[in-house]
Amino acid sequence: MKLLTPLIARSRVKSPWVYCANSGSCNGCDIEIAAALSPRYDAEQTGALRQGSPKHADILIVTGPVTLRAGAAIRDIYDQMPSPKAVVAVGSCPASGGVFSGSPTVEAPLGDIIPVDVYVPGCPPRPQEILRGVIQAAGKLNDKDREREEEQS
């Protein structure tokens, strides 16, 4: 297993499988994520694949201001993902609540619920920025794995 460690470390950066979770977003950011997967920006060229199951994913992409009902679901999805994992908050809503901040039905910011690794600003952000956010988050996976191992030992 020790022999495989550098190989696995490189593979993690090169193969970020993503799971997209909408936590009450207006759909603007989701459309831009769809654009990032489209032929023009082609997320697959970086190895990113959209997965249907959070158990297959390395990176969780969250859009939306985390409504009360979505909050529990987001926490659940994050707990289901096997380590190492990273979170990308797309748009202004998960970062702070955006225009919905202060609403009694909104649990934003996302950072209070799960640890966020990359914030992609914009309302909505450009598809390439989302892609760069995913790449940046994939680069952090190895550090997170090391931290987890240190915590366990």
Add this chain to the structure above:
Amino acid sequence: MSIFQTLLHNSRSKALTHHPDDRVEPPNRYRGQVVQDASLCVGCTTCAYVCSPSAITFEDQVGDHVAWQYDAGRCTFCGRCVAFCPTHALSSVPQPTPLATTRDEQLTVHHIQYQACADCGKPIIPLPLAALDTFSLPLQTAIAERVHLCEACRKRAASETVKRSFLGEKTHDR
């Protein structure tokens, strides 16, 4: 079967894809990162007033200073602050806001120094002359002279003008 013709055509032609580092330039009118020139700001709070998600706030007003705070993680990039800024201190660059790894990185804080009253030196918020220009309302020269005065000095100047018009030039010597 025309789908297979399409597939054949697609595989023959060049890919449409942009590499993540090969940035697609946004259009000129793209409302990207909001930047502020702190030297032009007079602290009139118009931007904070028009900002619907309250991404711009004015905090810690101490003496002649105020902290202008802008949170890129709250902004909706609607461009209203840029449109309404009377001194054109705010502008939006047609480039996306850079990615951030913490919320603190998204916060911009500028300390704005209020202008001093030309007469007594108290901190003031001057009239937004540029805004008045955009509405093409030329000020009377008498008022334009008092733009850089504080409220108390403006009142005194006005009352002196009134006195002068009633009593003539010499009255204040009495």
Add this chain to the structure above:
Amino acid sequence: MSDVLSYLVALLLWPGLAGGALLGWLFLWLQRKLTARMQRRFGPPFYQPFYDFFKLLGKQTVIPRGVNPLLFYGLPTASLAAMLCVLALMPVPGNPVHSFAGDLIVLIYLLEVPALCDVLAGFSSRSLYGQVSAARETLLSLGYNLPFLAALIALALQVGSFRLDDLVNAPLSLVHVLAAAAFLLAVPARLKSNPFSIANAEQEILAGVHTEYNGAPLALFELTHGLELVALAGLFTLVIMPALSSGLAELAIYLLISTASVIALSVLAAGTARIKVQQAMRFYWRWGLVAALIALVAAWL
């Protein structure tokens, strides 16, 4: 070479684990790259399936509550082992294992093991999506196995032997062409690719039977899929390939025809949409039956 050693080489080197995995990753990459090119995209880099596999190996494995860990680890291992045995039995050029009487029957049984493991994995993983997918896979296997088995039985009937070596060395005839047609009908459904991607319908029932699988077991399932691709493309090649004396030319033709069939499969997958399970069953029990009967009758005469 002693028998044990030759089996070990066949299982672990060529055409087993090492060769099969490399060829499987190449074919998986080719499929993804071709699909991307047909959609005017760049597609994944060359090493992508390799990276995917090792990344999954390095991930934490979460066993869902109430699932037997033995089953969770055992099913992917069993399906991988079965696929390795299939590859070891295949009379590809350079295989050190000698053919024995009845190995075609062993091969057919072993080819069924990954599908069986998938179904068990789906039912045992306590996931609704897994159960739906497993039910679909069970039903579909009743459809695609009709032309698949008929093709192999027709060939065996024609040659009069269940030895793979005899099948491979038989001169090309009309039965071969008919059997190849029936075989090709079954291949997309066996590999769960479009338009028969009913069992693993991605985004519709999440990841199908693999929904609850993660980490190393998922990596083994992915590897099994790659090996299945190699095995089916290889079987198709061996059955219709003309017997050549020179080993190197044989290997080149084997790789060429396998690659061509993978290309044809990805073109079909990119150009079609998923059909319903009823439509798939109707297709297999109508056209599959016709192709099977024609091949069997031609072999009989």
